[in-house]
Amino acid sequence: MTDHEIKINFKAYNSIDDLDKPAHDLCLEAVKALKNSHSPYSKFRVGAALLLQSGKILHGSNQENVAYPSGLCAERVALFNWGANYPDDPIIAMAVTAHTDEFEILQPVASCGSCLQVLAEYEKKQGKPIEIILFCAKGPVWVMKGVETFLPFLFFEKRLIS
Numbered sequence: 001m002t003d004h005e006i007k008i009n010f011k012a013y014n015s016i017d018d019l020d021k022p023a024h025d026l027c028l029e030a031v032k033a034l035k036n037s038h039s040p041y042s043k044f045r046v047g048a049a050l051l052l053q054s055g056k057i058l059h060g061s062n063q064e065n066v067a068y069p070s071g072l073c074a075e076r077v078a079l080f081n082w083g084a085n086y087p088d089d090p091i092i093a094m095a096v097t098a099h100t101d102e103f104e105i106l107q108p109v110a111s112c113g114s115c116l117q118v119l120a121e122y123e124k125k126q127g128k129p130i131e132i133i134l135f136c137a138k139g140p141v142w143v144m145k146g147v148e149t150f151l152p153f154l155f156f157e158k159r160l161i162s
């Protein structure tokens with residue numbers, strides 16, 4: 001038997017005003033993405049914005065459905081848009097934020113495991129890590145370099161890709 005420990009490194013900032021300009025601007029894009037959230041059931045709006053190498057920005061927002069499992073997270077809405085339309089323009093960073101009128105969100109909302117797995121696949125596909133910026137209106141900002149920060153045992157099997 002051997003014991004193992006995994007450490008997670010990330011940067012924390014007090015607000016998006018402390019970020020460099022590209023990251024700050026991407027956060028504002030994630031806030032814009034909140035507008036098109038379709039979340040009548042949870043009333044929990046999530047906005048995601050991707051910065052591509054070309055400078056193009058892609059928005060995603062959570063899209064719920066009365067048949068609950070048919071909905072999709074903001075991150076995957078944005079990521080699948082990238083995969084379907086811009087796969088040759090690498091993703092540099094993804095910013096994610098959330099808002100609800102029901103209560104105050106005091107810390108960044110982390111992406112769910114399914115979104116992390118999709119992010120992992122696209123990181124492998126493009127061969128470059130994606131900076132992940134999680135933030136909320138009044139709380140801190142957390143910045144991670146690459147999905148393996150969150151998901152060190154992500155599923156990937158390159159022999160399945162022909």
Ligand SMILES: [Zn+2]
Pocket residue numbers: 073074075076111112113114115116
């Ligand atoms: Zn998700």
